[in-house]
Amino acid sequence: MAExxxxxxxxxxxxxxxxxEEDDCAALAALPCTIRTLQPSAYLIREGDRPETGAFLLSxxxxxxKTTGEGARQIVALHLPxxxxxxxxxxxxxxxxxVQMIGRAEAAIVALEDMRDLxxxxxxxxxxxxxESLADLAISREWLLNLGRRDALGRLAHLLCEFALRLxxxxxxxxxxxxxxxxxxxxADALGLTPAHVSRTLKALSDRELVRREKxxxxxxxxxxxxxxxxFHERYLHLSDRVGNG
Amino acid sequence: MAExxxxxxxxxxxxxxxxxEEDDCAALAALPCTIRTLQPSAYLIREGDRPETGAFLLSxxxxxxKTTGEGARQIVALHLPxxxxxxxxxxxxxxxxxVQMIGRAEAAIVALEDMRDLxxxxxxxxxxxxxESLADLAISREWLLNLGRRDALGRLAHLLCEFALRLxxxxxxxxxxxxxxxxxxxxADALGLTPAHVSRTLKALSDRELVRREKxxxxxxxxxxxxxxxxFHERYLHLSDRVGNG
DNA sequence: CGTACGTTTGATCTTTCTCAATAATGGTGG
DNA sequence: CCACCATTATTGAGAAAGATCAAACGTACG
Numbered sequence: 275m276a277e278x279x280x281x282x283x284x285x286x287x288x289x290x291x292x293x294x295e296e297d298d299c300a301a302l303a304a305l306p307c308t309i310r311t312l313q314p315s316a317y318l319i320r321e322g323d324r325p326e327t328g329a330f331l332l333s334x335x336x337x338x339x340k341t342t343g344e345g346a347r348q349i350v351a352l353h354l355p356x357x358x359x360x361x362x363x364x365x366x367x368x369x370x371x372x373v374q375m376i377g378r379a380e381a382a383i384v385a386l387e388d389m390r391d392l393x394x395x396x397x398x399x400x401x402x403x404x405x406e407s408l409a410d411l412a413i414s415r416e417w418l419l420n421l422g423r424r425d426a427l428g429r430l431a432h433l434l435c436e437f438a439l440r441l442x443x444x445x446x447x448x449x450x451x452x453x454x455x456x457x458x459x460x461x462a463d464a465l466g467l468t469p470a471h472v473s474r475t476l477k478a479l480s481d482r483e484l485v486r487r488e489k490x491x492x493x494x495x496x497x498x499x500x501x502x503x504x505x506f507h508e509r510y511l512h513l514s515d516r517v518g519n520g
Numbered sequence: 521m522a523e524x525x526x527x528x529x530x531x532x533x534x535x536x537x538x539x540x541e542e543d544d545c546a547a548l549a550a551l552p553c554t555i556r557t558l559q560p561s562a563y564l565i566r567e568g569d570r571p572e573t574g575a576f577l578l579s580x581x582x583x584x585x586k587t588t589g590e591g592a593r594q595i596v597a598l599h600l601p602x603x604x605x606x607x608x609x610x611x612x613x614x615x616x617x618x619v620q621m622i623g624r625a626e627a628a629i630v631a632l633e634d635m636r637d638l639x640x641x642x643x644x645x646x647x648x649x650x651x652e653s654l655a656d657l658a659i660s661r662e663w664l665l666n667l668g669r670r671d672a673l674g675r676l677a678h679l680l681c682e683f684a685l686r687l688x689x690x691x692x693x694x695x696x697x698x699x700x701x702x703x704x705x706x707x708a709d710a711l712g713l714t715p716a717h718v719s720r721t722l723k724a725l726s727d728r729e730l731v732r733r734e735k736x737x738x739x740x741x742x743x744x745x746x747x748x749x750x751x752f753h754e755r756y757l758h759l760s761d762r763v764g765n766g
Numbered sequence: 767c768g769t770a771c772g773t774t775t776g777a778t779c780t781t782t783c784t785c786a787a788t789a790a791t792g793g794t795g796g
Numbered sequence: 797c798c799a800c801c802a803t804t805a806t807t808g809a810g811a812a813a814g815a816t817c818a819a820a821c822g823t824a825c826g
Contacts (some may be wrong), residue, residue: 292611322755340661343751346669350661362658365651367761370658384692394645395641404610404639404650412608412616413654414660415586415596421667422712423592426814457772466668471814473774489823505589509568515613673781703804717782719806735791 279303281358281382283444284330290443291409291516292402301396305389307382312375316365317409318359319373327383328360333420334379335455338371339463349413352437354444361407364389376455409512416510424505426475431504434485434494436511443513454492525549526628529602529690530576536689537655537762547642551635553628558621564605565619573629574606581701584617585709588699595710597660598683600690607653610635622701643738655758662756667712670751672721675711677750680731680740684755689759702736 285299294302309332312318318329321340333457336353350371353359359373364386393400414434420429434454441452456464462472479485484500486493494500525531531545540548555578558564565574582599596617599605605619610632617734639646659682666675680700687698702710708718725731730746732739740746 338661340665342665342669342674348665348668350664361650362654363763364654365647365763366654366658366758367763368755370756370758371661390647394643394652395642397646400643400646400650401611401639404646404653404752405649407653407657408608408610408612411657411660412612414657414664415584415617417664418596418660419586419588419594421664422594422709423588428588458774459772463668468815469773470775470816473772474814477774487535509614510616512612512614513725514568517609517611517613704806707805714783715805716784716807719804720782723806 280332281305281307281330281386283332283342283384284358285406287356287444288399288402288406289511291405292398293326294398294402298396298398301392302399305384305392305459307384310381310383312379312381314375314377316375317372318375318381319363319369319371321369321372323363323369324367325360325363325369326386328358328363328386328389329381329383330356331357331359332380332382335376335463336379337456337460338373340371342401347463347510348416348461351410351463352440354440355446358403358406360386361403361410364393364403376460407515412510412512426465426467426471427478428504429467430461430472430475430479431484431500432506433461433464435497435501435504435506436493438494438497439508439511439513443511452492454490526555526578527551529578533602533690534645534648534652536759537651538644539762540644540648544642544644545758547638548645551630551638554730556627556629558625558627560623562621562625562752563618564621564627565609565615565617567615567618569609569615570613570634571606571609571615574604574609574629574632574635575629577601577603577605578626578628580585581622581708582619582625583622583702583710586617588687593709595706595711596663597656598686598710600686601692602690604649604652606632607649607656610639610649612703622706626630627705638702651762654660658756658758672711673724674715674750676707676718676721677726677746678728679707680738681743681747681750681752684740684743685754685757685759689757698738700736744752 281303285302288294318336319325329413331353333355336359337349338351338353339347339349340345359381363369393403420432424432437454458476459469460474462469465472476487480487484494484503486495528548532546534540558580565571567586572730579601582605583594583595584597584599585595587593605627609615610736639649666678670678683697683700704718704722705715708715711718722733726733730740730749
């Protein structure tokens with residue numbers, strides 16, 4: 275460990291999920307990878323691809339999305355620094371979703387074959403990857419609840435709560451407010467709403483003084499009423515309930 | 521292998537996901553487990569539990585659901601024979617969803633500690649579990665698209681297509697129609713609709729002669745128009761695109 | 767300093783919900 | 797085998813959340 279490595283945010287995240295020994299971390303750090311800077315809106319993966327490489331997000335934000343035959347878009351996941359962007363294609367050949375950057379971002383590109391070798395020879399790392407994908411699954415279940423059973427105000431408030439907490443967990447969070455990188459159109463696509471309605475709903479939140487907006491930045495003076503409206507309970511994020519493994 | 525084992529449907533499913541050697545399968549088959557018969561509506565896992573055991577569904581159907589603070593329910597996953605019902609709690613302590621039976625069902629109950637040991641010592645099995653959870657994630661992404669961006673008719677048609685295909689993949693499917701085990705209330709909770717609207721939407725499908733209904737059974741004379749309405753593309757089910765591992 | 771992109775706002779329309787009443791179904795005990 | 801009861805499904809009328817379409821307004825960046 276000692277000095278920081280480019281994959282440090284990734285290793286830290288995986289260590290939250292499973293007990294990794296020093297040599298596991300060293301093996302991760304030794305993974306051949308190339309750093310790639312991605313422009314805003316750049317695609318990393320497209321639906322139908324059969325990628326031979328995977329990626330870890332080092333800085334910036336990204337999202338996964340799918341589209342219907344009529345062209346409607348649904349954002350199905352948000353990715354923060356430290357996230358794995360490619361676990362899917364480790365063991366399933368065909369990509370079934372697009373992965374696209376939000377702002378400018380950096381990613382570490384690794385060969386899937388190397389990742390598979392690593393997983394095969396280091397059960398603790400494979401366990402961490404499994405735990406990570408189980409945590410992603412838990413988030414997507416909560417999103418299903420959000421889309422299926424909450425109204426626009428609740429959905430938006432929930433997204434804001436989740437983003438803030440995940441940001442905090444990565445150590446990127448600030449005091450009162452935080453940079454919220456998504457456009458309203460992207461928010462709409464994440465929440466199953468139209469941009470027009472997101473604008474109105476955001477206005478409803480600021481009218482109630484639950485958020486203050488300045489430029490692209492969002493301030494939440496008090497999270498309690500926000501969590502109330504969002505019906506937000508952080509258990510599903512599994513931020514500190516690692517289990518087993520040693 | 522040779523003679524059939526109680527876990528045979530599970531082993532067959534995992535073999536679709538990763539290359540398991542004979543001794544991997546033998547190790548799976550040797551897993552101490554007890555068979556439990558579950559009554560209709562019985563809960564296997566409740567939100568907030570910290571289970572020490574997991575389960576494989578041997579026969580019958582189940583679903584996972586979550587509820588909002590106001591009591592609205594959202595079904596976030598369907599489970600068919602051969603599915604793992606517990607992967608989540610292998611590495612994440614707290615259950616964040618309920619798992620409930622649909623009709624009468626049988627499950628094999630295993631100690632999570634045994635599963636973790638098995639995973640630790642058999643990378644191929646751990647890989648299969650990882651692949652299985654990635655496939656579950658792919659399904660839940662498609663459900664997000666369904667809830668967020670398709671109308672009631674499309675959602676219902678999509679559910680019918682998915683259920684039929686997954687049933688077929690387990691080898692439980694029949695010729696023309698199949699036993700659709702969910703009540704309309706459960707369908708409503710899976711699709712983010714109300715039971716009343718599910719009834720109307722189902723009527724719309726039968727009026728167009730896309731489905732024929734007899735008792736609880738559903739017949740689909742021709743899947744093509746159904747898939748059209750559903751905007752159904754099976755890639756996300758990853759029924760035959762295993763990769764890597766050997 | 768202009769142009770593309772993102773946001774706000776209004777008027778109107780649709781889908782789906784809500785509430786409620788009725789009908790069918792299925793399972794159970796007599 | 798039948799009668800009963802609980803569960804599930806159907807249908808209607810009215811209400812509401814959010815969509816759609818369109819225009820105007822900001823803002824950021826080349």
